[in-house]
Amino acid sequence: AQSVTQLDSQVPVFEEAPVELRCNYSSSVSVYLFWYVQYPNQGLQLLLKYLSGSTLVESINGFEAEFNKSQTSFHLRKPSVHISDTAEYFCAVTRNTGGFKTIFGAGTRLFVKA
């Protein structure tokens, strides 16, 4: 069965510090990987994705994630966070099983402190 584990439910960090939000998945077939961000009282929006090609993917606002097939991980990193990065972050995995099915992780609350 497919599952997505976000290892930290909350990550408090000071402004301008680096951060890593961890995501591990289990799947016996090829997957497509996503990170979504949810700001308060809004819907989820795509942060970055891995579909194929380079295993290191980046977002326009400084986040990056690396697909590690051997460790079945897709951790999200940012070298220096801002107050405005405070949000809920969701890792998601899509696999093709005759149709595309997506599983979301439980989410990680990133709280950036001044």
Next chain:
Amino acid sequence: DTAVSQTPKYLVTQMGNDKSIKCEQNLGHDTMYWYKQDSKKFLKIMFSYNNKELIINETVPNRFSPKSPDKAHLNLHINSLELGDSAVYFCASSQAHNEQYFGPGTRLTVT
């Protein structure tokens, strides 16, 4: 131009009532979804439609009935509302294995 829209944004109602939430996407996507997000932010897939056909129907009480009149619309009707139905409901759409586009959510409060 809003890609995925939902109405209403807020819904407050009493137990036992029947209510509907509407969703529309103008992205030309083939697949639409309904999710329930609880107070702990956990996101649970409820239904998925592909070209108006139901393809995912997770363990959801049969009081919840989705309807897709065309591939741009996916509505959710809920009968006999219960306190535990209080949550934020999100509609989303996607094309094949690509990312999902989410609506702004409908906050349902059952009193």
